[in-house]
Amino acid sequence: MALYRAHVLVCKGTGCKSSGAAPVYDALKEEITRRGLDKEVMLVETGCHGMCEMGPIVVVYPEGSLYCRVTADDVAEIVEEHLYKGRLVQRLLYTTPEDKVKIPHYRDIPFYKKQFRIALRNCGYINPDNIEEYIARDGYVALAKALTAMDPEDVLAEVKTSGLRGRGGGGFPTGLKWEFCRRAKGDKKYVICNADEGDPGAFMDRSILEGDPHALIEGMMLGAYAIGADEGYIYCRAEYPLAIKRLGVAMAQCTEYGLLGDNIMGTDFSFHLHVKEGAGAFVCGEETALMASIEGERGMPRPRPPFPANKGLWGKPSNINNVETWANVPSIIREGGEWFASIGTEKSKGTKVFALTGKVNNTGLVEVPMGTTIREIVFDMGGGILNGRKFKAVQIGGPSGGCLTEEHLDLPVNYESLTAAGAIMGSGGLVVMDEDTCMVDVARFFLEFTQRESCGKCVPCREGTKQMLLTLEKITSGKGKMKDLETLEELALMVKEMSLCGLGQTAPNPVLTTLRYFRDEYEAHIKDKKCPAKACSALISFVIDAEKCRKCGICAKNCPVDCIAGDRNTPYVIDQERCIKCGTCLEVCPFQAVSKV
Amino acid sequence: MTIQASEVEEKIREIVKPWKGKQGSLIPILQAIQHDFGYLQEDAIEILSREIGIPTAEIYGVGTFYAQFHLKPRGRHIIRICRGTACHVRGSLKILEKVMDILKISENETTEDLRFTLEPVACLGACGLAPVVMVNDVTYGRLTPDSIQPILENYK
Numbered sequence: 178m179a180l181y182r183a184h185v186l187v188c189k190g191t192g193c194k195s196s197g198a199a200p201v202y203d204a205l206k207e208e209i210t211r212r213g214l215d216k217e218v219m220l221v222e223t224g225c226h227g228m229c230e231m232g233p234i235v236v237v238y239p240e241g242s243l244y245c246r247v248t249a250d251d252v253a254e255i256v257e258e259h260l261y262k263g264r265l266v267q268r269l270l271y272t273t274p275e276d277k278v279k280i281p282h283y284r285d286i287p288f289y290k291k292q293f294r295i296a297l298r299n300c301g302y303i304n305p306d307n308i309e310e311y312i313a314r315d316g317y318v319a320l321a322k323a324l325t326a327m328d329p330e331d332v333l334a335e336v337k338t339s340g341l342r343g344r345g346g347g348g349f350p351t352g353l354k355w356e357f358c359r360r361a362k363g364d365k366k367y368v369i370c371n372a373d374e375g376d377p378g379a380f381m382d383r384s385i386l387e388g389d390p391h392a393l394i395e396g397m398m399l400g401a402y403a404i405g406a407d408e409g410y411i412y413c414r415a416e417y418p419l420a421i422k423r424l425g426v427a428m429a430q431c432t433e434y435g436l437l438g439d440n441i442m443g444t445d446f447s448f449h450l451h452v453k454e455g456a457g458a459f460v461c462g463e464e465t466a467l468m469a470s471i472e473g474e475r476g477m478p479r480p481r482p483p484f485p486a487n488k489g490l491w492g493k494p495s496n497i498n499n500v501e502t503w504a505n506v507p508s509i510i511r512e513g514g515e516w517f518a519s520i521g522t523e524k525s526k527g528t529k530v531f532a533l534t535g536k537v538n539n540t541g542l543v544e545v546p547m548g549t550t551i552r553e554i555v556f557d558m559g560g561g562i563l564n565g566r567k568f569k570a571v572q573i574g575g576p577s578g579g580c581l582t583e584e585h586l587d588l589p590v591n592y593e594s595l596t597a598a599g600a601i602m603g604s605g606g607l608v609v610m611d612e613d614t615c616m617v618d619v620a621r622f623f624l625e626f627t628q629r630e631s632c633g634k635c636v637p638c639r640e641g642t643k644q645m646l647l648t649l650e651k652i653t654s655g656k657g658k659m660k661d662l663e664t665l666e667e668l669a670l671m672v673k674e675m676s677l678c679g680l681g682q683t684a685p686n687p688v689l690t691t692l693r694y695f696r697d698e699y700e701a702h703i704k705d706k707k708c709p710a711k712a713c714s715a716l717i718s719f720v721i722d723a724e725k726c727r728k729c730g731i732c733a734k735n736c737p738v739d740c741i742a743g744d745r746n747t748p749y750v751i752d753q754e755r756c757i758k759c760g761t762c763l764e765v766c767p768f769q770a771v772s773k774v
Numbered sequence: 775m776t777i778q779a780s781e782v783e784e785k786i787r788e789i790v791k792p793w794k795g796k797q798g799s800l801i802p803i804l805q806a807i808q809h810d811f812g813y814l815q816e817d818a819i820e821i822l823s824r825e826i827g828i829p830t831a832e833i834y835g836v837g838t839f840y841a842q843f844h845l846k847p848r849g850r851h852i853i854r855i856c857r858g859t860a861c862h863v864r865g866s867l868k869i870l871e872k873v874m875d876i877l878k879i880s881e882n883e884t885t886e887d888l889r890f891t892l893e894p895v896a897c898l899g900a901c902g903l904a905p906v907v908m909v910n911d912v913t914y915g916r917l918t919p920d921s922i923q924p925i926l927e928n929y930k
């Protein structure tokens with residue numbers, strides 16, 4: 178095998194790709210060859226590094242220097258300076274947002290420093306399309322260990338010892354779930370991977386599917402071995418074409434290496450795997466709806482019991498886990514359940530991947546031990562709030578989750594603490610909101626989502642979410658009454674109690690938490706007809722400060738409804754009756770004379 | 775483009791063939807039909823119903839349940855505007871309004887020249903780059919209302 182003195186890793190995850198990673202890769206390839214370095218320097222395409230905000234990202238090893246927002250024009254300099262002369266390209270290094278310090282090493286960047294990677298251990302390090310690279314990082318060691326030296330019961334016991342809980346939302350103990358399915362009667366059993374990732378604001382599953390598909394496949398095989406299943410399905414949403422492609426490549430390689438199919442590694446264990454493409458319905462992420470969808474029906478939830486462990490896919494005992502849950506399994510079997518259980522808090526073991534988005538400086542994926550505080554995630558790793566604005570809330574757990582405030586910043590994140598605060602771990606989406614975000618609008622936004630995605634099978638969810646949405650729309654448009662808040666609360670509790678599946682049972686959470694922590698904002702909309710964040714267009718108006726107006730007329734020229742009047746001698750004035758509140762005047766005014774009130 | 779009835783029939787037979795007798799094949803078959811025909815046209819559904827012995831009502835049931843299936847012709851280019859949470863707090867509504875203004879269509883509509891179809895979606899899984907728009911298979915991130923127009927001009 179050829180030896181290389183340096184490796185250049187280019188992230189080709191979805192984030193970096195859309196920021197222009199492909200031309201960077203091509204330019205690097207050309208430049209490295211042109212300078213005759215192609216025998217010494219290896220160029221690798223990897224999955225996501227997590228710090229999407231700074232993409233396209235290029236990392237050069239052995240130094241581990243991370244270059245941010247690289248363009249094709251920077252390539253010649255990287256090759257000349259770094260690969261030829263051994264000097265860092267200072268201007269492309271990560272710079273801390275507060276004190277503008279350049280950080281030469283990947284490991285020292287605050288975004289990565291506090292991370293502890295188990296599920297994402299290979300993402301950004303290996304070429305996901307090459308099984309050899311996965312094997313070189315101890316891939317399929319756990320499978321070999323299980324098949325040759327462990328009984329299915331041993332594998333099950335190890336997962337139970339680890340304390341691993343479901344990463345897809347519910348947090349149900351994985352070992353226990355496997356045990357139910359193992360003990361269920363039936364000679365045909367299925368394992369299923371939930372890769373529907375429907376929560377807006379979450380993309381960790383995508384990152385694993387695209388960056389390390391073999392970890393998921395190995396995890397599923399270990400699960401199948403422990404449970405006694407010989408067939409598996411990965412249900413992946415159609416919005417992730419790259420993930421589907423990479424899964425296909427990975428599965429073909431496994432088949433070629435004898436890691437999928439009959440008599441794996443010469444043992445009695447056989448396993449066949451299929452990928453099913455989702456067809457775009459949020460509710461299909463719910464496990465019973467997902468199974469209905471695999472069966473080719475409308476993806477509507479089924480009442481439980483019977484539980485999938487007894488009667489799941491095509492009526493057979495089935496075990497379903499989330500992508501991140503499966504991806505943790507190989508490390509647990511390799512390193513031992515005790516090791517995994519030593520990480521995290523008393524009841525929440527291991528790590529969790531969070532998708533940090535919204536009004537924060539470093540958006541991206543971070544994997545941290547359970548028990549890390551929200552402050553550490555948002556401020557230390559995330560680099561604080563965008564444009565130096567003030568933190569207001571963080572929305573956690575997607576449309577089923579809730580909004581937490583400043584007072585929760587030091588809350589150690591685990592399943593119990595979040596539920597107690599009225600939110601949920603959910604899939605781990607953290608959307609940061611600043612003082613410009615209106616919390617009533619956020620509640621309305623989520624209700625609009627759940628109302629649209631309600632499958633319509635049960636009345637409380639179908640009609641209840643609709644009424645709640647109408648009430649919220651009334652409030653954000655300035656027509657709310659104080660009595661509406663009581664109605665909202667009543668409806669919320671009713672929908673929560675009576676809905677058939679998790680969608681309806683959790684849909685009121687964003688409303689309930691905002692009512693609990695931001696009641697004053699609701700009241701301001703109702704009593705004062707004001708939106709404190711100045712976000713609800715019905716409750717704001719735009720005005721021109723006559724003192725500051727230099728009478729240039731740019732606002733009037735750009736106004737789409739011609740409602741601004743004035744001339745070279747008189748300051749411009751907005752006709753409030755006709756104004757559509759598009760905000761164009763505020764954007765175009767060169768003298769900051771327009772303001773929102 | 776008009777396709778002869780017999781051609782439709784032939785095409786459907788071809789699509790259905792590998793799935794005959796297999797469980798859970800309706801969704802992948804519909805995905806294949808939509809891929810080849812662009813949308814689920816009425817005659818195709820009728821032929822399919824006969825071929826696989828599933829009532830048209832049931833096929834429509836599935837076809838209307840999932841956002842991915844379309845019963846009307848769609849544009850040559852599909853614009854998917856993310857209306858997920860991360861994009862919402864970073865201003866995706868302004869992008870949506872701008873596109874509606876440029877193309878003079880509303881959500882889930884197609885321009886008259888069949889150039890574009892506009893679809894809001896819940897999340898494109900590129901939240902780190904919010905606000906995000908996907909045109910066909912290409913994802914564009916960190917958009918502003920001003921940067922969207924030149925992007926659309928690349929699609930004829």
Ligand SMILES: Cc1cc2nc3c(=O)[nH]c(=O)nc-3n(C[C@H](O)[C@H](O)[C@H](O)COP(=O)(O)O)c2cc1C
Pocket residue numbers: 342343344345346347348349371372373374375376459460461462463464465497498499500502503678679680
């Ligand atoms: C409306 C709804 C949507 C869901 N969406 C997802 C999803 O996109 N991905 C996921 O892994 N779990 C989702 N779940 C949770 C699944 O039903 C199920 O609990 C999970 O896949 C179990 O895996 P785990 O134990 O590994 O978490 C959803 C649940 C509900 C009620």
Ligand code: FES
Pocket residue numbers: 377378379856857858859860861862896897898899900901902904905906
């Ligand atoms: S919220 Fe827009 S891509 Fe996820």
